[in-house]
Amino acid sequence: xxxxxxxxxxxxxxxxxxxxxxxxxxxxxxxxxxxxxxxxxxxxxxxxxxxxxxxxxxxxxxxxxxxxxxxxxxxxxxxxxxxxxxxxxxxxxxxxxxxxxxxxxxxxxxxxxxxxxxxxxxxxxxxxxxxxxxxxxxxxxxxxxxxxxxxxxxxxxxxxxxxxxxxxxxxxxxxxxxxxxxxxxxxxxxxxxxxxxxxxxxxxxxxxxxxxxxxxxxxxxxxxxxxxxxxx
Amino acid sequence: xxxxxxxxxxxxxxxxxxxxxxxxxxxxxxxxxxxxxxxxxxxxxxxxxxxxxxxxxxxxxxxxxxxxxxxxxxxxxxxxxxxxxxxxxxxxxxxxxxxxxxxxxxxxxxxxxxxxxxxxxxxx
Numbered sequence: 001x002x003x004x005x006x007x008x009x010x011x012x013x014x015x016x017x018x019x020x021x022x023x024x025x026x027x028x029x030x031x032x033x034x035x036x037x038x039x040x041x042x043x044x045x046x047x048x049x050x051x052x053x054x055x056x057x058x059x060x061x062x063x064x065x066x067x068x069x070x071x072x073x074x075x076x077x078x079x080x081x082x083x084x085x086x087x088x089x090x091x092x093x094x095x096x097x098x099x100x101x102x103x104x105x106x107x108x109x110x111x112x113x114x115x116x117x118x119x120x121x122x123x124x125x126x127x128x129x130x131x132x133x134x135x136x137x138x139x140x141x142x143x144x145x146x147x148x149x150x151x152x153x154x155x156x157x158x159x160x161x162x163x164x165x166x167x168x169x170x171x172x173x174x175x176x177x178x179x180x181x182x183x184x185x186x187x188x189x190x191x192x193x194x195x196x197x198x199x200x201x202x203x204x205x206x207x208x209x210x211x212x213x214x215x216x217x218x219x220x221x222x223x224x225x226x227x228x229x230x231x232x
Numbered sequence: 233x234x235x236x237x238x239x240x241x242x243x244x245x246x247x248x249x250x251x252x253x254x255x256x257x258x259x260x261x262x263x264x265x266x267x268x269x270x271x272x273x274x275x276x277x278x279x280x281x282x283x284x285x286x287x288x289x290x291x292x293x294x295x296x297x298x299x300x301x302x303x304x305x306x307x308x309x310x311x312x313x314x315x316x317x318x319x320x321x322x323x324x325x326x327x328x329x330x331x332x333x334x335x336x337x338x339x340x341x342x343x344x345x346x347x348x349x350x351x352x353x354x355x356x
Contacts, residue, residue, distance in 0.1 A: 033235065038298055045305040052309045056316055063320065078258070085254050093247040096238075096288045103237045202235065202290075209288045213281045219254075220273040224261035228269045 021197040033199055040203045044210050051214055054169070058162045058221065061155075066226070068155030071148075072163070073226040075140060077131060081223040084127050085215065091120035092212040099205040102188070102198035110188045110201065117208065118181050121174055128171050135160070166218055173211045180204045236293035246287045253280050 019029060026032035062069045094116040101109030139147035140160050148156040184204050187193065193201060257276040265272060286292040291302055 034295060034298075037294065038301060041298055041301045041305075045301060045308075048305040048309055049312070052312050056313055059313065059317065060320055063317075078261075082254070082258055086251065089247065089250045089254065092250075092284060092288055093243055096243045097240065100237060100240065100243070103235060198235075206289055209284050212288075213284050216280045216284070217277050220257050220261070220277050224257060225270050225273045227261045228264045 019196055021199075029196060033202075036199045036203060037206075040206050044206065047210060051166075051169070054162070054166050055217070055221075058166065061158050061162065062226075065152065065155035065158065068152035068159055070226040071150060071152055072156045072159035073223065075138070076163070076223045077134065078223050078227075080127055080131050081219055084124050085219045087120050087124050087127070088212050088215050091117045091124070092209050094120065095205050095208045099198070099201050102193045102201040103195060105193075105195045107188060107191055107193070110193065111185065114181055114185045114188060118178055118185070121178050121181070121208075125171060125174055125178075128167065132164075135164075163222055166222065170211065170214050170218060173214070177204070177208050177211055180207060236290060238287065238290075238293075242287060246283050249283060250280055 022029055023032060026035065094113045098110050098113035098117060101107075101113055135141050139145055142157050142161040142164065146157050146160070147153070148160075150156075181204060184200055187200060253276050257273055260272055260276075261269070263269075285302065291299060294302075
């Protein structure tokens, strides 16, 4: 291999211009982007397993206490949950469009779509606050003050523990995502991205879409699947 | 960097499909399908997640190595969920060595004060 790699291309008659974001241990920008994407996905694999453990707990307790799951599920607000699903999928659309704007070198588009994504994320969190407040008002928060009408109080407390565990960790991911997008927005504002290098936008997009996917599973599992049992 | 740039129409189409699937999953939740409600809801969620992964997350246009890593996540998730559920699902199918089937029998919790886990009667 030639000792004079891209990192030392200056003044050696090399035809490539060294991009400031190109780190010397990668041969090409494509290789660097590929490694970054792969690393992000490796992280997301651990995230899948992280939420997977909680999902496992949810599934098992659902098999054990179907009645409590049904009654607990009825207490969740399907309109707010559905609204939040639309909001979050909408934020995934604007995130995808922000990445596309960065890919095509459209700085203004990147900024506008990032702001839209963050506003939709914020909307989701505000709705979540109202949902949580309702749970506090009705005594559906696990702990010494937990109260649930009917014969399934104990098992319903497990349902609401998992509800708060799953949606709480999801909301935490949203807050972290909001922080990440703030940094990306600042970088976009400073015109750091170009069609040659937009890796941070792409990777934070992967994270944001992952958080969306978690909600795509949480919404039917928590709000919907056990509803029909009570229709009988 | 020469990543694949999807046309805007693709993103709008995927968003539309996700909205339609959301509407279907909400609608189906109010229809009594018995034991089918759960698999239908889960199936729709899996289709939605697949659309997001393939198009919004660009995995359709990613390298085979990335695709393998993504597949691995769900492979190991399936091991976690399915093997654990086969364990719990099959408990009590066979009598234990001591002649009773109490091992792993589910606990019934009716209230915070009631019904503690049953103590094994023949401890001596």
